[in-house]
Amino acid sequence: MRFYFIGGLGSNENHMSEFAHCFPYPITYLDPYKVKLESAKDLVDWFEAHADSNENTCIIAHSLGGDLARYLASRIPQMTHLVLLDGGYLNMNQILPLEQEIEETLAYLKQQVFPSLEEAVASELGDAENPSPTTIKAIQSSYRWNSDLHHYELDLDPEAVLSLLRLRRELRSFQVPLIDIKALFIGPKYEDEPDWRAQALETLDPSIKKLLLKDLGHDFYTAVPKLVSKEISNWIGICS
Template identity: 85%
Template sequence: MKFYFIGGLGSNKNHMTEFASYFPFPITYLDPYRVKLESAKDLVDWFEAHADSNENTCIIAHSLGGDLARYLASKMPQITRLVLLDGGYLDMDQILPLEQEIEETLAYLKQQVFSSLEEAVASELGDTDNPSQATVKAIQSSYRWNPDLHHYELDLDPQAVLSLLRVRRELRSFQAPLTDTKALFIGPKYEDEPDWRTRALENLDPSIKKVLLKDLSHDFYTAVPNLVSKEIINWLQICS
């Protein structure tokens, strides 16, 4: 079986480094944020261009990556296993209008500018004690130097990002049937769940095994990569 990882918006392969070190199988990182995907067909074509279609496949995907992965699994028979890391289950139209999401995303991209990589790392880590080298490298790799404006900015093409946000709405992957794909959902369990997330979790397809982990944030796979790896391996063994 081939294993692929699709991260969330703004992530890069370094975010997966520690998880991959615990995961017992080779896993290939795929980055959909470097290309402009404007339709469901573009998404399928992109995956076919980067993945081996001759073997059974498992996609592990985080956040927005989970939305993309769930749609792919519903369309491509070689994807027989799917792991959603807090993604692929939300109806974004029930959370906020697309126009507001686009406006807030553009504002965020404009705000994330720094005079140095050290400043960018400090901003993202906040009060985190003893961050791993992989975490620091992942943050550093998320930024690029803009020689015209003399600052570091997120290494993302705003137009590609906005296009992908539009495509996500069109995919409606939270409704995508997984008839021939076994799926696992892992997400954080918050003490005070927003109503929209509570409803979404309650409406999660019952065929998808659900695991909720306490005292963790949305990016939990970078915080407890060993635990996430164990959960996935145990599930793979059960459904093999």
């Protein structure tokens, strides 16, 4: 079986490196945030251009990547397994209007500018203690130097990002039926769940095995990569 990983918005290959090191199978990182995907066909064509179509396939995907992966699962014949890491289950239209999401995203991209890479890293880490070298490298890799404006900025193309936000709404992946696909959902379990998230988890497709982890945040696969790897590996062994 071939394994692929699609991260969330703003992530890069370094974010999954510790998980990939723990995972017992070779896994290929795919980055949909460097290309402009404007339609469902663009998404399928992009995946097929990077994936081996001759073997059974499992996609492990985080956050927005989960929305893309769940749609791909319904369109790629060789897809047999799907792992959603806190993604692929939300109806964004019930959370906030697209116009507001676009406005807030653009504001965030404009805000994340720093005179030095050290300041960019410090801002991302916040109060985190003893960050791993991998975490620091992942943050550093998320930024690029803008020689015209003389600052570091997020290494994202705003137009490509906005295109993906629009596409997610069009795909409506949370409704996509997973026929003949073995699927696992792993997400954090918060003490005070927002109503919209609690409802989405309650109505998650019953064919998807659900696992909620306590005392973790949205990026839990970077915080506890060994645990996430173990849970996925055990699930694959049981359902294969």
